[in-house]
Amino acid sequence: MEIGKKKVLVIGVxxxxxxxxxxxxxxxxxxEAGFDVVNLGVMVSQEEYIAAAIESNADAIVVSSLYGxxxxxxxxxxxxxDEAGLKGIPLLVGGNIxxxxxxxxxxEKRFKEMGFDRAFPPNTPPETTIEALRExxxxxxxxx
Amino acid sequence: xxPVLLIDFGSTYTKLTAVDLDGEALLGTxxxxxxxxxxxxxxxxxxxxxxxxxxxxxxxxQTFACSSAAGGLRMIASGLVPELxxxxxxxxxxxxxxxxxxxxxxxxxxxxxxxxxxAKPDIFLLxxxxxxxxxxxxxxxxxxxxxLPPAFPIVVAGNxxxxxxxxxxxxxxxxxxxxxxxxKFGVLQIEPTQSKIREIFLNRIVQAKxxxxxxxxxxxxxxxxxxxxxxxxxxxxxxxxGELGIGDLVAVDVGGATTDVYSMADGMPEQMNTVYKGLPExxxxxxxxxxxxxRYSIRGIVEAAxxxxxxxxxxxxxxxxxxxxDMLRANTDRLPDGDGELENLDxxxxxxxxxxxxxxxxxxMEETYTLMGQTFVQSGKNLTNVRQIVVTGxxxxxxxxxxxxxxxxxxxTAQPASLRPKEAxxxxxxxxxLAAMGLLAAHEPQTALRIMKKxxxxxxxxx
Numbered sequence: 001m002e003i004g005k006k007k008v009l010v011i012g013v014x015x016x017x018x019x020x021x022x023x024x025x026x027x028x029x030x031x032e033a034g035f036d037v038v039n040l041g042v043m044v045s046q047e048e049y050i051a052a053a054i055e056s057n058a059d060a061i062v063v064s065s066l067y068g069x070x071x072x073x074x075x076x077x078x079x080x081x082d083e084a085g086l087k088g089i090p091l092l093v094g095g096n097i098x099x100x101x102x103x104x105x106x107x108e109k110r111f112k113e114m115g116f117d118r119a120f121p122p123n124t125p126p127e128t129t130i131e132a133l134r135e136x137x138x139x140x141x142x143x144x
Numbered sequence: 145x146x147p148v149l150l151i152d153f154g155s156t157y158t159k160l161t162a163v164d165l166d167g168e169a170l171l172g173t174x175x176x177x178x179x180x181x182x183x184x185x186x187x188x189x190x191x192x193x194x195x196x197x198x199x200x201x202x203x204x205x206q207t208f209a210c211s212s213a214a215g216g217l218r219m220i221a222s223g224l225v226p227e228l229x230x231x232x233x234x235x236x237x238x239x240x241x242x243x244x245x246x247x248x249x250x251x252x253x254x255x256x257x258x259x260x261x262x263a264k265p266d267i268f269l270l271x272x273x274x275x276x277x278x279x280x281x282x283x284x285x286x287x288x289x290x291x292l293p294p295a296f297p298i299v300v301a302g303n304x305x306x307x308x309x310x311x312x313x314x315x316x317x318x319x320x321x322x323x324x325x326x327x328k329f330g331v332l333q334i335e336p337t338q339s340k341i342r343e344i345f346l347n348r349i350v351q352a353k354x355x356x357x358x359x360x361x362x363x364x365x366x367x368x369x370x371x372x373x374x375x376x377x378x379x380x381x382x383x384x385x386g387e388l389g390i391g392d393l394v395a396v397d398v399g400g401a402t403t404d405v406y407s408m409a410d411g412m413p414e415q416m417n418t419v420y421k422g423l424p425e426x427x428x429x430x431x432x433x434x435x436x437x438x439r440y441s442i443r444g445i446v447e448a449a450x451x452x453x454x455x456x457x458x459x460x461x462x463x464x465x466x467x468x469x470d471m472l473r474a475n476t477d478r479l480p481d482g483d484g485e486l487e488n489l490d491x492x493x494x495x496x497x498x499x500x501x502x503x504x505x506x507x508x509m510e511e512t513y514t515l516m517g518q519t520f521v522q523s524g525k526n527l528t529n530v531r532q533i534v535v536t537g538x539x540x541x542x543x544x545x546x547x548x549x550x551x552x553x554x555x556x557t558a559q560p561a562s563l564r565p566k567e568a569x570x571x572x573x574x575x576x577x578l579a580a581m582g583l584l585a586a587h588e589p590q591t592a593l594r595i596m597k598k599x600x601x602x603x604x605x606x607x
Contacts, residue, residue: 005276016514018419036276038329043419043514043521051225052329056277067515 007059007137010052012040013095015073019066022095026064029126035133046077050084059137060090062129070097071110078115090136094120094129147171148588149204150580151188152369153178153211153355156400158187160195161580162202168594172198173575180213180354188358207362208583211355212369217345220246220265224272224281229302231423232325233271236301236334238430240341241371242267243402251281252288260289265296266349267341270310273303275327286310294318297344301325301337320344332424342367370430372582373397374406377534378428379581380596381408384589390597392530394505394565395578396553398497398537400476401440403433405505411525411563418509418520425525431505436497438490438539439476442469449496457492460485479542491549494539499552507563522563528555530565534600536573546572547603554606570603 009030013023020042027039038056040048049061061081065073074093081089093116098107104121111119118132134140146165151158158178162171176191178184196202219242223230226249237244245263248256260268268289272282282302289298290313297318300310307321322337350356350366359366373395383389392409407429413420435444446454446469454469455462468489472478480486507524535541535550543549550570555562577599584592 008277016512016519018514018516018519038274040329041419043421043512043519048421051228054225054278055228055272055326056274056329057279058277 006034006036007133007139008036008038008056009060009062009133010038010040010049010056010058011062011064012044012049013042013064013066014044014046014049015065015067015069016043017065017067017069017073018042019064019095022066023064026062026126026129030062030130033130046073046080049077050080050086053081053086053089054084058089060092060133062133063091063093064095065093065097066095068096068099070095071107074111074114074116090117090133091115092118092120092129092132092136094124096122147199147202147204148584149202149207150583151191151207151209152372152579153180153184153188153209153213154369155212155214155216158184158191159576159579160191161577162195162199162204163580163584163591163595165205165588165591168591168598170575170577170595170599171202173577174198178213183357184213184354185357188361206587208366208587209358209362210367210369210372210579210583211350214354215243216370217242217341217349217368218245218263218266219243219269219341220248220260220263221269221271222248222252222285223302224250224278227422228329229271229273229326232332232334233269233301235332235423235426235429236325236337237269237341238432239334239374239426239428240338241368241374241430242341243432252285257288257292261292261295267344268296268298269337269341270298270300271302271325273306273324274329275304275324277303279303279306279309282306283309283313286313290314290317297348299337299340299344326423330423332426334426342371367583369579370404370432372579373404373536374428374430374582375585376578376582376592376596377406377408379585379589379593380534381532384593387590387593389593390532390571392527393532393534394502394527394530394553394568395534395536396498396502396540396550397578398494398501398535398539399437400538401434401437403436403497403501403537405431405433405501407505407525407527407530409525409527409530411507411527413520413522413526414529415520417518418522420522422523425507429505429525431501433501433504436501438493438497439472439478442473442493445493445497445500448500454489454492454496457495458488460489465489487544490539491543491545494543494549495552498535498549499556502553502564503559503562508561509563510561524563526563528563528566531568532571533565533568534571534573534578536576536578538576541572541574541576546570547606550603551606567605567607569605571600572603573599574601575599
C-alpha cells in the first residue's frame with residue numbers, strides 16, 4: 001500500500017429503500033474525513049456493493065438502511081463477499097435497520113452473527129462511524 | 145463541379161459513392177464484389193467502371209474510404225467485473241467500430257489464452273480497476289498475455305496506477321497506454337481509447353487486411369465502416385455549423401450476419417422518482433447483435449422471437465417457415481425476387497430483427513413499490529422520447545413495407561419495460577449512403593448533412 005493513499009469506502013442505501021438524504025450527508029462526512037468514497041446512492045443491491053468494491057479495491061463497505069427491512073436485505077452479504085474474493089473486508093451497517101420492539105443489543109448481536117463488523121443504532125452521528133472505520137482500518141493517529 | 149469519391153470496402157461488396165461538393169448532391173452509386181483475397185484494387189476498378197457508366201468520367205478531387213473487409217476490425221477485450229470495466233471495454237470497442245470476438249472478465253485462464261490465440265484478434269483491449277483501485281487483475285492478465293508470442297497490438301486502458309507496470313510486463317509486444325475507460329466508479333471515459341483504436345486500425349491493420357494496395361489512391365482517413373456510420377449518425381442528429389440536425393435518433397442496420405443499432409441520445413432518467421442503475425451509457429452508442437441477421441444469422445432471429453411470431457407476421461405456417469428458413473440459411477444470397485412467400489417471410493424476419501436488436505439496445509424501466517410509494521428503476525438508455533428512426537441495410541432498403549418493418553423499433557405494450565421510442569419519423573437509406581456520408585462528414589460536414597437530408601427517404605410519422 002502506498003503511503004498516504006486514501007482509504008476507499010463503498011457506501012449506499014440497500015434494498016428497495018429510496019431515502020437519499022442521509023446517504024448524501026454520509027458521503028460528505030466521509031469525504032471530509034479524508035476517505036475516498038464510492039457512493040452508489042439508493043436502492044443498492046448486495047451485488048452492486050460487491051462489484052464496486054472489487055473494481056475500486058475498497059477497504060470497507062458501509063451499508064445504510066432506513067426503512068426497517070435491513071435485516072432481510074443484508075442477509076448473506078458476508079458470504080457473497082467471501083465468494084467474490086473480498087474475504088475479511090469490513091462491513092458496517094446503520095440507520096433504522098430493523099423495526100419492532102427489540103433492544104439494539106439484540107439487533108447488533110444478530111448483525112454480528114451475519115458477519116457485519118459493526119452495526120449502528122438510529123441517530124448515530126457520522127463521527128461515530130468514522131471513528132469505528134479508523135479503528136477497523138488501523139488508521140489510528142493518521143490524519144485521514 | 146467538385147466531385148469526391150467515397151468507398152466502402154464491405155465484406156461482400158465494394159460500394160462506391162460519388163458526390164459533388166458544389167451542388168451538394170449525390171452523383172451516383174455503384175457496387176462490385178470485394179476482391180480482398182486476390183488484389184482489392186480489382187474489385188475497386190470494376191466498381192469504378194460501373195460508376196463511370198452512370199456519372200460519366202469524373203476527375204475526383206479527393207477519395208476517402210472505410211472498410212469492413214476481411215472480417216472488419218476484430219477485437220478482444222478483458223476487464224474485471226462484467227457489469228463494470230468489462231462493459232466499459234465493450235462500449236469502447238463497439239463505439240470504435242470494432243467487432244468483438246471475445247470478451248473476458250476477472251483473471252484470464254490458460255484456456256482463455258488458447259482461445260485468444262486461435263481467435264487472432266486485430267487488437268486486444270486490456271482494462272480493469274478504477275484509478276487507484278484493483279491492480280491485481282490487470283497485472284495478472286498482462287502477465288498472461290505476455291506469455292503469448294507478440295501477434296497483435298495491446299491497448300492498456302485500466303487502472304492508471306498499474307499502466308506502466310503492464311507496459312513493462314508486456315515488453316516486446318506492441319503496447320499503447322490510454323487513460324482508464326472507467327477512471328472512477330460509474331464514470332465512462334472511452335473516447336481516448338477509441339481514437340487510439342482507430343489510429344492503430346489506420347496504421348497497422350489496413351496493411352494486414354490487404355488494403356495497402358489502394359492507399360495510394362486515397363486522400364486520407366480510412367476507418368472501420370461502423371465507425372463511419374456512427375459519425376454520419378452523430379452528424380445527422382446534432383447538425384453542424386450552418387445546418388441543423390434532425391435531433392436525437394435511433395438507427396438500425398439489418399445485415400445478413402449481424403444487426404447494428406446506433407442511438408444518439410442522452411437517455412438519462414426524466415422523472416424525479418426514477419433511480420438509474422448500472423453504467424451511464426455514452427450519447428452515441430453502438431451495439432451489435434451477432435445472432436440477428438437476415439441470412440447467416442437467420443436462425444438467431446427465429447430463436448429470439450419464437451417461431452409462432454415469425455409465422456404470425458409472415459402469414460405462413462410454422463412448418464413452412466421452418467423449411468424456408470433452412471433453405472435461406474443454406475442459400476445466403478437468395479433474394480425474394482417477386483416470390484410472394486419469401487417476401488412475406490423476409491418482412492417478418494426483418495421486422496423481428498429490428499424489434500429484437502432495438503429492444504436489446506434500449507434500456508429498461510422496472511416499476512417497484514417501496515415504503516415511500518411507487519419508484520422506477522432505469523438501467524440503460526431511455527429512448528422513449530426519441531422521435532427519429534433511420535433504417536438501412538440491404539434487406540430493408542429494398543423492402544416494400546419498409547416503414548412497417550421500421551415500426552417494430554417502436555415501444556410496444558407487449559414489452560412495456562423496454563424504453564424504445566414511443567413514436568417517430570422513419571427515414572430510409574434507399575441509396576445506401578450512410579457510411580459514405582460519415583467519411584465525408586470529417587471534411588465537409590455541412591455538405592454531408594445536406595445530402596443525407598435530401599437522400600434519406602422520409603416515411604411519415606409512426607406510432
